Structure formats: structure tokens, C-alpha cells
Amino acid sequence: HRRVPLAIMSEAATDRAEAILAELAEMDLELARKAHGAAMAAEDPAEVAGHIRNYQRMARSVRQTLAIKARLAEGRVRRLAERPRLPEPSPFGIKRRIRELNPAVCRVIDAFTEREDERESYRDDLIEAFCDLDATIDYTAVPLDAHVADICHVLGLPAGLAARWRDLPAGEGEDSS
Template sequence: MSTPDVFDEDLMLAEAARMDLVLARRLHEKAMTAEDVDEIGSFTRAYVRATRSMRQCLALLSRVKTERAKAAREEAQHEAWMAAREAAVALKDDADPWPAPDPDELAHASRVTDLQTAVSRMSWAVADKSRNVHTAMVHRFDRELDDWWDQPDFLDFELEPVVRHAARVLGLPRRLADRWRELPDPPYDPEPAPAQPRAPDHRIHWPPGESADTDAGPADAPDVPVSDSA
């Protein structure tokens, strides 16, 4: 069994969190044993700052590990793609030059990536750190996107109106759609949505139309409850 890599920044963040925990315990003890009101208040405030610092260190450590794992996955995917490409070329002695990508396919793929990123960020902002809620909303949008992708005018609309339309369909706040580029990415990538048969009354929520520029309610009730606390 291989030993996981240990990075200096991981060790430093973990050590900082441990020191904050030790400090927080000492301050808690002093606050509990102090009798002077001013001392109690001072120790309590210091305790709150120490615990907040500990939580920030742990959150940053988790984010660093997540981003590192994501980068490793992307590198492995790229290497696998390059290996497959080289193998395909090697099978043909007189192989033609590698065909240029279809601009329309690239544009579709770029639009899909942007929309998935926007919806994932908006969903995480209202999911109150619930991975189940976030994953359910992402899966619901993936099913919507399956319908949108096939529409002949999929690329006729600018990205931002389509993001607002997606927010409306999912029942997400308009303010999140307006600033989705500023929202943080979730700390994980949901698994792909399982195959699901279409309902007899299945409805395709396309095109965006004027709904993308209004604050009207969702086109249909979302599959999962969300809070508006973001």
C-alpha cells in the first residue's frame, strides 16, 4: 500500500490548527475560572478569535487538498488523452494530420462548461454546506442541460442571460446569477447524475426569452428545498 504524499503546506496548516486548539483550550480554562467580569470578557473574546483561526486553518487545509487532487485528476486525464492520441497516430503509417477540432463543438463544450460552473457555484451558495442538496440541484440542471444542448439556437444567446434563465428554472436567487463569477467553487465535484427516464409530461425550459431578465419565480418547483440565506 503506497504512502500518501505529505506536503509542507499541509504540515504547516495542521500545526497552526493544533496550536490554535491548544491556545483555545487554555483561554477557555481561564475564562471558566476567572471571577472578574472584565477578565471573563477578555478571555472569552480571545477564545473566540483562537477557535475562528483554527477553523480557518482547517478549511484552508481542506481546500488545498481538494485543489491538489483536482489538478492531479486533470493532469492524469490529459496524459491519458495524449497517450491515446499518440497510439492512434502510430497505428496509421500514412496517417493524415490530426483533424482540427470542430469550432461548433468547441463552442458548445465551452458554453456547457460555463453553465455547469455557474449553476454549481450558485447551488453551493444556497445549499448551506449540504452536499446532498447541492448534488441534487446539479443533477437536475444536468438533465435540463441535456435538453438545451440539442436546441438549434443554444449558442444564439449570450452567456449571462442563459445563466439567469438557469437560476430561474432552478428557483435560485437572481442576485447569485448576477455575480456567479465571484462565487467560490464547491470543495468537491458531484458524481455524474444517474440515468433517469423522462416523465410523460416532461417540459423543455427553452429558450430563455424575457424570463432570463426578470425576477419571476421558478418555471417549475425545484426538486429539492433550498434556502435563500446566501
């Protein structure tokens, strides 16, 4: 239910992301099959339960990876056409924007998720999204609220929470001022 930020990715990065996601989906599917087989073969109830948990995690990973891949494909052309290209990007724009985006999006993640493992999964995807920021865009010219909304949409987080991220509780280690 998440995807890589298309509005802020170069076409080459999008192609690479699609290739990586395809490979990850295959690996995740292989693991899910192994976990399913182990659960079916197990006799001890505790062992069955452990294998079922592993299978459920792997199946969720497959679903998430396929959803990301589908979203990459569906929005590529439109987003590439709509994204602003600024003539002189700030060399510090990406680092600065990540410092602004990280606590903002983490507030939304924390408000949306209940379990720590879910939070960690979203945070991992957020870090991947940061790695895909396009160096030719000056993010200091993009309104922070719009960028938070875009990243949250990409991650599959609710638009309503993203819109009111400033009103959500500050995370651990975040300055709440």
C-alpha cells in the first residue's frame, strides 16, 4: 500500500526502482512459499503458529512490493509531466528538505500505525523515498506541506493525517516548537 515518490524521481531512478521492486517481489514470494510450506508441514501447534506468523509477514511484504510497483507504473507519465524543473537547484536542497520532511512524515506514521513493526516498515520506506529524491529539483522552492502530502500519498498514508501533520504530536527527539 505504499509507493516510491514518483513526483520527485528521475525517469532513470523510476526504471531502476521498478526493476528492484520486481526482483524483491519474486524474492518475497519465494520466502512466502517456503513459510507456507513450513506451516503446512509442521505438527507442533507452537511451531505452526510461528510459521504462520512468518508467512503472514512475507505475504504482506509481497503485497506491499506489488502495490508499490503498480503505483510506480500508473503515475509515471503524469507525474513526470507535472513536476517542476527549476533552472538552478540548491546543492543543499535535498539535505535540508529531508531534515524538514523526516519529522513531519514520522508524525503521520506514528499517528497512523499502532504497532512498532509497522512504524519501522513505514520508516524504512521513507528512507528509501529519501534516497530517490531528484538532485535536479530545488526542494526549498516546493512548499513543505505539499511535499509532506506527496510523500505520505506515496507511502499510502491517509491524506487527512498528512494535511494536519503539524497538529499531530511531535515524535521522540523532535523539537515540538
